[in-house]
Amino acid sequence: MSIPVVPAIVPGEVMHRRRIERADHFSYASLHWLVDVDDLPTVRIGRTRYDLDPADHLRGNGFRHDLDELLMEAGQQVLGNDTVLLFAQPRVAGKVFDPLSVLWVYDSRGDVRVMVLEVHNTYGERNAYVLPGAQQQHRVDKDFYVSPFNDLNGEYRVSWTLDDGALRVTVNLHRDGALVLAATVGGPLQPLTSTTMRRALRRVPGRSWRVPALIRWRGILLWARRLKVQRRPENGGNLSRPAETPSSTRP
Template identity: 25%
Template sequence: MNQANCPSHQDPFRCYKGKVFHQRHDTVQHRLSYDVFSVCLDLGDAENTSKSVPFFSYNGFNLFSIQAKDHMDAGYDDLRLFVQGILAQSALFNAGAPLPERIEMLAYPRFLGRAFNPLTVFFCYDAHDELSAILYQVRNTFGERHHYAFGIADGSASSHYHSCDKKFYVSPFIEMECRYNFRVDVPRDTVAIIINQTQHQKPLLTASFSGKKMPVSAWSMLGLSFSYFQMGWKILAAIHWEALKLWFKGAVYQKRQAPPSSPVTSILPDPMPGPISKGDLS
């Protein structure tokens, strides 16, 4: 692997300033865009990061924080082990096969104790520091979560494409009979996650987050606090506000369905990955 592109040479803690974008493409036209920032944290170095990054804590209170309990089930006390446990339940790794050793998470941090993460992404690396799996943790506003685990065919690639059927109820205005088409750029100097949701092979929704890495210092973290002080509640409030607007536009309410019995949906690597179906991000 090219050393310059090796994820292990990235900082164990990175901040990405960017935008979230959503656009519906069906008969109910709707669009939103707002500024956010995410952090990418190496879970194996989380405790040291908590001591070295100004105004940030892992499993403690601070201006910004990541709380492991927000992302794992009761009975676990280590988020890295929880992610490995989910992967062990997936179809990606045979019984007894080595699980990914290094795991990075991309998530919205808590601000003064508040956050909501509709999507957290775990980038999972093997013993050779090659990306071997991407785990998407999806949450809805009912406190439920589900995981989509994708095997990776080329761990050295900077972008990855995969797709799967929707298995977990998220939006009250989108039916379950849909398909997700993902494009993910591994977090380095920039990051991008684009999800084109289709129904009956027609575009339904484009959702994306794209961001650029910013310097991390006491001043930059304080600057984030002034720029994004409302982010912790803004994301959850925006979800309900946008849902209300969709209802006024005539979107049909979809009855909530029970989550899948398994905590993870598994998708084996595509030997011939390719671009996702077109989604208009303009």
């Protein structure tokens, strides 16, 4: 495995498919960047600025600082000289809503040693799932409230592919042995330039408000179909709380 060339733009698609209890499907064009967290790019098109801000991610204290905390909490080795790539939606004129961002930690050999899923809900809360190992399939218990139509029961099954040609991340929610929800995001990797950015923007007009509007609209449709609403817990996600140091890593 080798580290992809960055910065890259990923003009692709997000797909959601609900498989049980009022089956539902929707998809929309997406625009993500793949970047090195130590070299965050900025693109200006006319008067509009497109960029990535560390304050929008993890605990908001900087990628390496926050990743070191999360890795220690998970009993993993801290970053050192590892390369960290971020897959995320850029800000548009200072605004963004990004339901899922992904970070890959590459060691000195160019192998992935940790993958981190960063999940945001529409209540302003964040949660990280630290998935150690170079394998491209993971399982992790769901412990964060995302949708009002799914409680905290279940297991995420995560798979991904990433090379110089394309990127794809699939997150499937299973409960009691059944596939409840399937979600996929990804697309081809292209060099990030003002030209490729302009081309991608033609596919996603109004992107800064479109994603949360789509999510809320689908929620209204499911509610209208009398899908049961699940109560939101008060834990707020592990990125909304102060860092916790495991006893095994304390001095």
